[in-house]
Amino acid sequence: MNKYDTIYEHLLEEFTVEEIAGAYIFSGDLEKNEQTEIEEEFRKLRAKALLERTEEQRLLSELMRMKLLMRDYFERSGFEEAFSFSKQLEQYIKILGRSHKEFAEDVDLHPTKLSRLLNDRENPNVELTYRLETHCGNIIPAVYWWKLLAKRMEENVRTDDEMRQTEKQRVRNQLRFSA
């Protein structure tokens, strides 16, 4: 009996099989040659499945990846250019394999407006984030697209000293507090 089997026998003294399955994952005891045989059989099945991957599976895979990497980005502090709205939208269109013209039609945008969004000359509105959410089959929620913009805006507000100085000149009756 190997170490894992001994642990399993001890667990059975305290818990049912179902309770063990709900809290543990571990392999049974296998001889080295049995392990090799299992792995070889698996590798063949895996290689075959990868060759037979459908377009729908490719899309799901890449969109889930995009979404989860966005989520990691939201948890980090600061703005990253690779996660600007425009860069992520460009990536999304690339994953779909659609031309800009086709995609603009899909989400009811004028091609010029799409071009302005992709070149950071215009920001998206809330309506567009809802359209993107629907377009991607609800895999990437509207709020994710919005957060991409919000993180950039936050960075701009924090660092745009030129605008801060300009706008300061336009303020009257500024409140002052003694130290």
Place this chain on the structure above:
Amino acid sequence: MKVTRKASGSLVEVFIEEATSKDIAKIRKHPGFSFDWEQELGHEVYKLYLKEDENEILGLLSLKDYPEELRVHINLIEITKTQVGKEKTLDNIAGCLIGFACASAFKRGYGGFVSLLPKTRLIHHYQDKYGFRQYGRLLAVEYESSKQLIDKYIGDE
């Protein structure tokens, strides 16, 4: 990511992050953990803990990356004994760890492919509870079934 308090049904925030060798040393002396986690240090080992108590590790996950086969393999999952069986106070700890493994597999470009090689007696529990299906002698989730585990245990946050 959230687990559920059994008594009230309320959600409690948990975090999963890489376990350090210091964590593993602590686990070695912990009465709630039975497996030898030091053996897992050659793999990726993650710990799950409550946001409100980061010193108490509730569960551990050992993952092995197989980039040439586009998959991550769950080598070992163990939940602290106080959270197993009838006396446990929290639900879904193991589900969160499995959901985390699925998310890792998507992020690596593996289509969410997560495999495991369970004891024969436990196979049908993983199939029924998590939707794993037979892949030779291994069990696996991928694509939609992997996404469903992420949706169920991790959500959109």
